[in-house]
Amino acid sequence: MHTIASNKLAQLFILLKKQGYAVIAPALRDAAIIYDEVETPSDLPVGWTDAQSPGSYRLKKREDDAYFGYAVGPHSWKKVVLPPRMKLWAARREEKGFTISDTTEAPRKLALIGVRACELYAMAIQDTVFIKGDYVDPFYKAQREKLFIVAVNCAQAAETCFCVSMKTGPKAETAYDLALTEVIENKRHYFVAEAGSRRGAAVLAALSTAIARPAEKTAARQVIRKTAASIKRTLDTDGLKTLLYENLAHPRWNDVAERCLTCGNCTMVCPTCFCTTVEEITDLTGDHSEHWRRWDSCFTMDFSFIHGEGSVRSSNKSRYRQWMTHKLASWHDQFGSSGCVGCGRCITWCPPGIDITEEVKAIRKNPA
Amino acid sequence: MPAPPRNPPAGATSPYLPYPAEIVEKRLESRGVYTFRLRFLDEVRHKNYDFRPGQFNMLYIFGVGEVAISIVSDPEIGETLDHTVRIVGNVTEALNRLDVGDVIGIRGPYGSAWPLEAAKGKDVIILTGGLGCAPVVSVINYITARRDDYGALKIFHGVKTPKDLLYRERIRAWQKDARTEVYLTVDHPDHAWQYSVGIVTNLFTQIQLDLSNSIVMMCGPGIMMHHAVRDLCSRGMRMDQLYVSLERNMKCALGFCGHCQMGPNFLCKEGPIFRYDRIRHWFETPAI
Ligand code: SF4
Ligand code: SF4
Ligand code: FES
16 A cells, blocks of 8 residues: 555556546536546646535535545546447448448547445446347447546445445445545645556555555544445335335335336436447438447336337336336346446435435335 | 347447348238338348347338338248338338339348247137238248147137238138137128137137246237236246237337336337336336
8 A cells, every 4th residue: 555645646557547548437417516627636626525415516615625626416436437428339321221331439548546445346237238248339348448447445435325224335445547535634645546557556656555454544543434334324225125126006106106206317327337328310412321329227118118008107207216226226236236336426416315215114014 | 049140240330320221021910010021131130130020120211211010921931021010100201102112221130039039838829909010920931830849729810890800811721720720819700700709818718728838928009918928927927938029119120219218217228028027117107
């Protein structure tokens, strides 16, 4: 383990750029912290934090100059490997029929800075969907292999976070290249850095660092411990799959259906939600056609539409139930893990503030 | 049983790409239902194309989009590749505007297959209703072409009106085989109708079913299948002798788009054909 002085963080950005990476990191845009391309650490939301609660997100000034003193915002890294809109292929009319060309774009070298523990889990979960199944999504896989991941252990959780229950955080434990813990104490401001790959170790070796002293390591551990202790929201996952499978007719689904607007915000912000639909776009000559994929949501009526029969899930109730049981129950059967990492985004960005952990508690209290 | 084939093999190339194929025959089966015989433009692809009855392809219509359609031809007759399509929705409507000589795209095959190995030596009961019976036609064709491998073949087919009856010609051909019985029923008969009237399950009471040695394969409206399952089970049939072909919205057929889910099952992967005991919990939950 090494320490990096806070004023040396810029070196990391410079080095990664020199290695050909574009740097994507948290940045302030339109009153929220999102993920965007940045140049230097000063582009980060330095000294800002986010106050989150069910249905509410506000930025606030911090009392220090922390670079990473906030939790996750409305963006997630899925947009990097699973772009919101992407052209899959194009067709051109020929004398006899048409030809199809693969338009899968070449991936860029991207350094993701500030990836949280729960987000690493979310990425691993999507890997299972797009790389480890019967078929491989070519762009997802190629882009995934071109990522340099700088994880940041959380020093500040949101009120909506419940990673501790989901065993996904707040300390980064799955594959990363570098992991940083930001420490601000006694007028000192530094990062304790740990390499998680050979590439990461090489980058770390090229920066001005010092070997971390025991007191500094302890300070970093303390930061994570304090964060974990601050997380009050819980989700009891014990037997959850069976509980939900056995409660598909629970009256609570009617109750939540009255509150849910079926806006689909929860699915858009969720870092594991992977559903998409396709669109066919033709040009004016009618000789070219493009096949595009875009994010979709199980909250739309169209999602389950069958010609000649209508929507399978025509009620709010059936759509909310589909979303929640998929996340917390059927995901286990499909992909061998929960589909929820406890990031809390769906709670914060739900206009009426529906809280997935509360919905589970309500069913657990009174199961069928 | 070996896993049904997949095209293209994992990792070979982008699994999203359709391959051009020519319409070599278009045949009217019944009101709004056509069978399209297709041939890949690439001869090698056509020759190597493999599938099992019950599997489906994604058909692409230039400038319009893709739709999942089950394959009805015999996998061992390499020459033919037939798809029976009900014209409903914009992609099938666009397909219907095409004719012999026009080119569409194919990718596949996808999904699970009918249990034709497990059914060898047994009586096969086929149950179809409404207009969605294309998936079972593949099975009927397969068995009639290998008649000695199977016991009795009993086909039950129920539709709303005589006009909706699919495959009139084929039905006549099936009826010619001594060990094949075809039972037809409609909800609303016309004066020329000479078969039964009422729901398909009513027909069960009229005939002898060797339940212990039978496999049932069914496809049709949910209501019909619910009734049929209840009826057959009350007659002593086990749920693991029943197979159903189900339908869902499908955008990718690759397990990526999420549209085809029914509980933990992706219909494009684990389905569209399920042994009933394995899908029961979900099939019996409304709007799942
Ligand atoms: S379901 Fe909600 S808390 Fe769980 S991973 Fe998705 S957005 Fe985060
Ligand atoms: S749970 Fe909330 S965010 Fe999700 S669809 Fe319903 S109202 Fe929208
Ligand atoms: S059709 Fe896309 S996941 Fe099954």
